[in-house]
Amino acid sequence: MDIRVVIFEDNKLVRDALQAILAGTQGYHCTGVFEDGNRWELDIKGSEPDVVLMDIEMPGKSGIEIAKYISEKYPEVKILIQTVFNDSEKIFQALCAGASGYILKNDPPHKYLEAINEVYNGGAPMSSMVAKKMLGFFSNKNIVLVSPNSEDYQLSDREKELLKLMVEGHNYKTIATKTFISYETVRTHVKHIYKKLHVACRSEAIQKAIQQGLQ
Amino acid sequence: MDIRVVIFEDNKLVRDALQAILAGTQGYHCTGVFEDGNRWELDIKGSEPDVVLMDIEMPGKSGIEIAKYISEKYPEVKILIQTVFNDSEKIFQALCAGASGYILKNDPPHKYLEAINEVYNGGAPMSSMVAKKMLGFFSNKNIVLVSPNSEDYQLSDREKELLKLMVEGHNYKTIATKTFISYETVRTHVKHIYKKLHVACRSEAIQKAIQQGLQ
DNA sequence: TTTTAAAATACCCCAATGGGGTATTGGATT
DNA sequence: AATCCAATACCCCATTGGGGTATTTTAAAA
Numbered sequence: 063m064d065i066r067v068v069i070f071e072d073n074k075l076v077r078d079a080l081q082a083i084l085a086g087t088q089g090y091h092c093t094g095v096f097e098d099g100n101r102w103e104l105d106i107k108g109s110e111p112d113v114v115l116m117d118i119e120m121p122g123k124s125g126i127e128i129a130k131y132i133s134e135k136y137p138e139v140k141i142l143i144q145t146v147f148n149d150s151e152k153i154f155q156a157l158c159a160g161a162s163g164y165i166l167k168n169d170p171p172h173k174y175l176e177a178i179n180e181v182y183n184g185g186a187p188m189s190s191m192v193a194k195k196m197l198g199f200f201s202n203k204n205i206v207l208v209s210p211n212s213e214d215y216q217l218s219d220r221e222k223e224l225l226k227l228m229v230e231g232h233n234y235k236t237i238a239t240k241t242f243i244s245y246e247t248v249r250t251h252v253k254h255i256y257k258k259l260h261v262a263c264r265s266e267a268i269q270k271a272i273q274q275g276l277q
Numbered sequence: 278m279d280i281r282v283v284i285f286e287d288n289k290l291v292r293d294a295l296q297a298i299l300a301g302t303q304g305y306h307c308t309g310v311f312e313d314g315n316r317w318e319l320d321i322k323g324s325e326p327d328v329v330l331m332d333i334e335m336p337g338k339s340g341i342e343i344a345k346y347i348s349e350k351y352p353e354v355k356i357l358i359q360t361v362f363n364d365s366e367k368i369f370q371a372l373c374a375g376a377s378g379y380i381l382k383n384d385p386p387h388k389y390l391e392a393i394n395e396v397y398n399g400g401a402p403m404s405s406m407v408a409k410k411m412l413g414f415f416s417n418k419n420i421v422l423v424s425p426n427s428e429d430y431q432l433s434d435r436e437k438e439l440l441k442l443m444v445e446g447h448n449y450k451t452i453a454t455k456t457f458i459s460y461e462t463v464r465t466h467v468k469h470i471y472k473k474l475h476v477a478c479r480s481e482a483i484q485k486a487i488q489q490g491l492q
Numbered sequence: 493t494t495t496t497a498a499a500a501t502a503c504c505c506c507a508a509t510g511g512g513g514t515a516t517t518g519g520a521t522t
Numbered sequence: 523a524a525t526c527c528a529a530t531a532c533c534c535c536a537t538t539g540g541g542g543t544a545t546t547t548t549a550a551a552a
Binding site for chain 2: 498499500501502503504509
């Protein structure tokens with residue numbers, strides 16, 4: 063059975079080259095080629111890939127985002143991210159995108175095929191340069207990870223609105239002015255927000271809001 | 278020129294085996310074998326390694342700690358961490374320890390030699406299993422916070438003491454009682470702490486203190 | 493050695509914040 | 523009809539944070 067491969071790649075030359083390689087190799091079957099991820103859900107549904115070859119530098123939605131969406135909605139689909147990895151910051155984001163493997167853009171075709179085969183069989187191919195960059199990014203850094211428990215704090219719309227204003231740095235008085243309610247009402251809402259978020263002060267609430275993406 | 282290799286490994290059998298392999302292979306020279314990291318600084322100074330082969334499961338100080346110390350004090354020394362990686366939590370710590378590569382304990386000898394050679398030449402060997410575990414640790418975690426900086430906030434001893442009491446949950450009054458100084462003096466110190474830490478409230482200061490390990 | 497800088501101590505004022513209440517009103521659910 | 527909840531609003535008071543000023547001691551620099 064052939065490995066069904068889908069390509070997301072904005073550069074037409076690279077796209078065509080990859081498609082040609084897959085077409086010319088036994089065991090691989092390219093079921094879709096897309097130049098951006100704007101219709102990713104339709105694209106995935108229509109092409110039913112085993113492996114997605116994802117470029118992370120694309121116009122519009124970045125490949126990292128698309129990879130995240132795909133791995134959340136279709137966890138059985140393996141994602142192989144290809145990148146130039148010159149930006150050290152992107153490494154970290156890419157790591158969190160839920161990809162199964164990473165490959166360098168200037169790796170030779172046979173490396174691509176190997177990597178596709180490896181992720182398909184449950185492996186985690188990672189070219190040596192990627193591993194090196196990754197280690198460099200983490201070395202001696204004392205990083206603190208915050209994984210979002212994705213709790214539902216059941217904030218009302220009004221509470222979310224006020225929390226957003228707090229995140230933006232406004233104090234009670236200006237929030238009151240902006241929302242056309244009294245200072246005391248703002249305080250009442252904030253108290254409720256704190257209780258629901260299980261926090262005891264402004265900055266904790268703000269951090270939780272940002273981490274959970276409650277903005 | 279031979280690659281100077283130093284071994285940290287608590288298991289005598291493994292230790293001797295590794296030493297024997299290195300002794301029997303051209304291009305490698307084992308300049309030190311140690312069963313724990315208690316005298317790591319002396320050990321490193323005396324053996325002048327190019328590459329350190331570090332076991333992370335050791336009695337006393339863990340290999341992760343030792344790796345951190347070595348990579349901070351002797352950044353030119355490459356560190357190759359060997360592990361069984363059954364504990365998913367350790368992956369992250371190991372990542373931050375500043376190692377140049379990771380190898381599995383049940384990898385065959387020739388893999389060890391390859392990996393040593395690779396780190397010596399600036400590479401980042403990482404066995405496929407390690408890469409897989411690593412990716413699994415990060416995948417779909419939506420990790421947000423990366424606060425390294427390890428800045429030196431230049432807190433005085435007294436300020437560190439008061440910050441610790443704040444971390445422990447005491448308020449100004451009890452801190453004043455505990456330290457035999459006045460309430461107002463506690464407040465003065467706290468103000469200074471906030472300025473030095475670049476924070477605006479208690480909980481931010483506490484978080485920063487914990488993250489930076491200022492306790 | 494004098495000067496300067498800092499750390500540690502202490503107090504002032506006042507605004508902002510947090511926690512505890514109570515209360516009314518208007519929808520939504522039961 | 524009764525009940526619950528969100529949104530509104532006010533009360534009191536303790537705690538916290540930011541802005542000062544000031545003295546003493548100790549350490550470093552000129």
